[in-house]
Every structure is written in C-alpha cells, then in structure tokens.
Amino acid sequence: xxxxxxxxxxxxxxxxxxxxxxxxxxxxxxxxxxxxxxxxxxxxxxxxxxxxxxxxxxxxxxxxxxxxxxxxxxxxxxxxxxxxxxxxxxxxxxxxxxxxxxxxxxxxxxxxxxxxxxxxxxxxxxxxxxxxxxxxxxxxxxxxxxxxxxxxxxxxxxxxxxxxxxxxxxxxxxxxxxxxxxxxxxxxxxxxxxxxxxxxxxxxxxxxxxxxxxxxxxxxxxxxxxxxxxxxxxxxxxxxxxxxxxxxx
Amino acid sequence: xxxxxxxxxxxxxxxxxxxxxxxxxxxxxxxxxxxxxxxxxxxxxxxxxxxxxxxxxxxxxxxxxxxxxxxxxxxxxxxxxxxxxxxxxxxxxxxxxxxxxxxxxxxxxxxxxxxxxxxxxxxxxxxxxxxxxxxxxxxxxxxxxxxxxxxxxxxxxxxxxxxxxxxxxxxxxxxxxxxxxxxxxxxxxxxxxxxxxxxxxxxxxxxxxxxxxxxxxxxxxxxxxxxxxxxxxxxxxxxxxxxxxxxxx
Numbered sequence: 260x261x262x263x264x265x266x267x268x269x270x271x272x273x274x275x276x277x278x279x280x281x282x283x284x285x286x287x288x289x290x291x292x293x294x295x296x297x298x299x300x301x302x303x304x305x306x307x308x309x310x311x312x313x314x315x316x317x318x319x320x321x322x323x324x325x326x327x328x329x330x331x332x333x334x335x336x337x338x339x340x341x342x343x344x345x346x347x348x349x350x351x352x353x354x355x356x357x358x359x360x361x362x363x364x365x366x367x368x369x370x371x372x373x374x375x376x377x378x379x380x381x382x383x384x385x386x387x388x389x390x391x392x393x394x395x396x397x398x399x400x401x402x403x404x405x406x407x408x409x410x411x412x413x414x415x416x417x418x419x420x421x422x423x424x425x426x427x428x429x430x431x432x433x434x435x436x437x438x439x440x441x442x443x444x445x446x447x448x449x450x451x452x453x454x455x456x457x458x459x460x461x462x463x464x465x466x467x468x469x470x471x472x473x474x475x476x477x478x479x480x481x482x483x484x485x486x487x488x489x490x491x492x493x494x495x496x497x498x499x500x501x502x503x504x505x506x507x508x
Numbered sequence: 509x510x511x512x513x514x515x516x517x518x519x520x521x522x523x524x525x526x527x528x529x530x531x532x533x534x535x536x537x538x539x540x541x542x543x544x545x546x547x548x549x550x551x552x553x554x555x556x557x558x559x560x561x562x563x564x565x566x567x568x569x570x571x572x573x574x575x576x577x578x579x580x581x582x583x584x585x586x587x588x589x590x591x592x593x594x595x596x597x598x599x600x601x602x603x604x605x606x607x608x609x610x611x612x613x614x615x616x617x618x619x620x621x622x623x624x625x626x627x628x629x630x631x632x633x634x635x636x637x638x639x640x641x642x643x644x645x646x647x648x649x650x651x652x653x654x655x656x657x658x659x660x661x662x663x664x665x666x667x668x669x670x671x672x673x674x675x676x677x678x679x680x681x682x683x684x685x686x687x688x689x690x691x692x693x694x695x696x697x698x699x700x701x702x703x704x705x706x707x708x709x710x711x712x713x714x715x716x717x718x719x720x721x722x723x724x725x726x727x728x729x730x731x732x733x734x735x736x737x738x739x740x741x742x743x744x745x746x747x748x749x750x751x752x753x754x755x756x757x
Binding site: 263265267268269270271272298301308309432442443444445446448451454455 | 520550693
C-alpha cells in the first residue's frame with residue numbers, strides 16, 4: 260500500500276463511544292484514543308492487519324460509562340509494543356506515561372498537543388492535532404452538547420471556562436472529534452460549536468443554570484468503570500498479579 | 509467561519525446506514541449521499557444551521573433495508589433548493605436527474621465521478637471524489653465485506669467483476685466509505701480491502717461459492733423500501749398527489 264498516514268473513527272454501539280486511530284503506516288506506529296473494553300478484538304484485528312510495531316493508548320479522561328480497552332490491548336501486545344498515556348491532572352491515575360499541557364507527544368508522523376480542560380472531570384485533556392486541524396475533545400465538548408459535570412471533580416463553571424478559554428480559541432475550521440455522540444453524528448467544527456452549541460453558546464450564568472437542572476440518572480457503570488479506568492483498565496484482581504507486573508504508575 | 513469545505517459522516521443506528529455530507533460552505537451548496545427517512549430531521553437541522561442554498565441528494569443504489577430520506581428533504585426544501593440524483597442503470601427509478609459512468613457532477617468545490625458497479629443490484633453506482641482521494645462504495649464494497657447479491661438483479665459474478673475491474677483499480681490509498689457497517693467501523697481503504705477483504709480477496713470461483721452459501725433472511729423492509737426508493741422515497745399515495753407534482757422522472 261502506498262498510503263502513509265490514516266485516520267479512522269470507530270464506534271461502540273453500546274456506550275456510543277468513539278475510538279480514534281491515527282496511524283503512520285510507513286513507520287508502523289499508531290495512536291489509539293479512548294478505547295473500549297468491549298471493542299478490543301476489533302482494534303486488535305486492525306493492529307494485526309496493519310502490522311503496527313508500537314501503539315500509544317491515549318485517554319481523554321477517566322471514563323465513567325465504559326471500561327477502557329487499554330489493559331486488554333497491553334496484555335495482548337506486551338509492554339514493549341504498547342504504552343498507555345493518561346492526564347497528569349489525575350493524581351490517582353496510573354499509566355505508563357502521564358502528560359500535561361506543557362507536553363507534546365510525537366508518534367511517527369503525528370505530533371499531538373494537550374489542553375487541560377477541567378469541568379467534566381478534574382483531569383480532562385483535549386488532544387490537539389494542529390497539522391491535521393482537528394481536536395479530540397473527549398466529553399468536554401460534544402456535538403451540540405457537553406459532558407455532565409456532577410461527579411469526578413466536575414464543575415460547570417470550570418467546564419465553561421475550559422471550553423471558552425481554550426477550545427473556542429482554536430481556529431474555527433478545526434474538526435471536533437468527541438468521545439461520544441448519541442445521535443449518529445460523527446464530527447463537528449469549533450466554529451459550529453461556537454455558533455450552535457445550545458449550552459455553550461449561552462452566557463456562563465445560563466450555562467451553569469442549564470447544567471444544574473439536568474437531573475441525570477446515576478451512571479450505571481461508574482462504580483466499576485472509574486476505579487478500573489484509573490488503573491488503565493486493569494481490574495483489581497490483576498493489579499497485584501503478574502499481568503500488571505510491568506505496568507508502571 | 510473561515511472554513512471552506514467540510515465532510516461529515518452520519519450514522520443511522522437502526523439500519524446501520526452511513527449518510528455522507530460534502531459541503532461547500534463558501535458557495536452554500538452541499539451533497540448528501542444515501543439519506544435515511546428516519547434521520548431526516550437531523551440532516552435538515554444541519555442544512556438549516558449551515559444555510560445551504562441548494563442540496564444534491566445522491567443515492568449509491570436503490571436500498572432494500574431502509575427508505576431514503578430524499579422525498580422528505582425535497583418536501584421540506586422545495587424543488588428549487590433540492591435535486592435528487594439516481595443511477596440511470598435502473599430503468600424504473602425516478603429522480604430529478606439520472607447519471608451514469610460518462611457523467612460527472614460538479615457541486616461548488618466538489619467534482620464527483622461515477623462508476624457503474626452492478627452486482628449487489630443491477631444499477632449500483634460508486635461515487636468517486638478524486639480530489640479528496642475517497643470513494644463512496646454503497647453496498648458494492650463494505651469494510652471487510654460486501655452487499656448480498658440475491659435480489660434486485662444481483663449477481664455474485666458481476667459484483668466480483670465490478671470490484672476487481674473498477675474499485676480495486678483505484679489508488680490503494682483512496683478511503684472507502686461504505687453505505688453500511690455493522691461493527692462500528694467507519695472507513696477503510698482500497699489497499700486494505702484488496703489485501704484483507706475476506707470475500708473479495710479470494711478467487712472469483714471461491715467468492716461465488718461463499719455468496720451462494722450465505723443463507724440470509726429475506727430483508728424485512730424490502731417490499732416497502734424498494735418501490736418507495738425507486739420513487740425517490742415518495743410513498744405511493746404521494747406519487748399522484750401535489751407533493752410529487754414537480755418531481756420529474
């Protein structure tokens with residue numbers, strides 16, 4: 260194949276999560292953003308077919324609605340072929356590498372930057388790919404929506420500031436790739452969200468009021484997902500076992 | 509917004525159909541490929557937000573599993589703002605314009621070409637966007653699969669020839685955007701399908717044998733969807749009524 264770089268979006272129909280693959284086919288390295296435990300076989304099949312020698316497993320945040328697939332992928336590929344990366348703004352989170360706003364990550368032909376965007380959770384990161392004019396916004400900014408702010412150190416005020424002071428300062432043509440969509444939309448743009456986001460185009464006071472009245476149900480998986488995701492997707496039983504032996508905090 | 513062209517993929521969770529939007533924001537014109545009746549409100553909202561003055565409604569083929577949204581979109585936008593386009597290789601199909609391999613369609617900054625790829629149905633078209641190195645393959649070529657060949661003039665032999673003689677002759681880096689995926693994958697490439705498609709990487713004889721043994725259920729919606737889709741999505745009751753009065757064959 261003559262192709263050099265590919266970009267792919269994957270969808271988990273159960274949790275409506277998007278997983279993203281950024282792959283440098285020449286150098287045989289790839290990045291996966293926000294994997295799902297239930298979809299690991301699909302992603303491993305792609306890794307096998309395209310013969311990646313090393314995979315970087317990035318998370319935009321500690322998810323509460325699904326378990327990351329990072330542990331299973333690391334189990335399968337081994338420590339030398341896989342590296343998990345998590346926000347340094349979660350004190351308790353474990354991964355092979357922790358990153359913050361001052362860091363960048365170069366993987367083959369890709370260079371990614373990070374924005375710390377607290378609000379949905381305290382440690383949320385948005386991942387910016389300036390060269391390809393796109394940003395992976397996790398649950399901080401969804402298409403015509405945003406993540407809830409009522410757990411994991413969430414704060415409506417902080418989310419509003421993160422979006423307005425950081426995401427909405429990106430060029431308006433940057434494509435927005437969220438961690439979820441529940442209506443079959445796959446992408447948006449910064450410009451569209453500035454203009455049409457029904458929550459975040461409002462004033463901060465209106466936004467905080469909207470968020471305070473959402474009355475959302477307690478997330479079904481949160482009590483399982485958050486502790487496990489803080490541990491890179493490893494279940495407690497593995498944490499002290501050999502499977503997690505070379506999994507550095 | 510400073511952006512000029514956008515490309516968006518939409519997903520219908522019921523029929524697992526992908527609808528594609530190619531939009532020229534400067535000239536306020538857009539193309540929608542393979543709309544779904546059940547998702548029309550979502551697409552109309554996008555059309556309204558981005559203020560498109562004219563929309564071209566293309567179909568890769570006469571779908572048997574869902575009803576096109578083209579009629580409802582035309583009803584909403586009116587004849588001057590919308591134009592339906594269908595394959596000329598379906599004698600019975602009605603649309604504002606019928607196109608074949610010798611035609612191209614220029615809509616703002618986009619120029620699309622067509623490949624006649626019979627096999628899933630007799631009149632299937634694949635839509636090629638050479639400038640952006642992508643092809644919309646309908647049900648002719650799916651990600652690691654292909655459409656069934658047992659109705660609507662389908663033929664396994666013809667599908668194999670269409671894929672090998674036309675689609676697989678495209679450059680290997682061209683992105684493949686199918687009409688469906690049932691496993692959360694959103695795109696592939698010509699090169700990947702040449703190498704990894706479990707059916708179409710086989711010999712023609714093996715492919716025909718595989719297809720003859722699929723034993724698929726009769727499509728639930730086919731008896732409603734096909735006649736209605738041959739009529740641009742208009743139900744029979746509208747065909748002779750005023751709603752369809754200016755809908756040319």
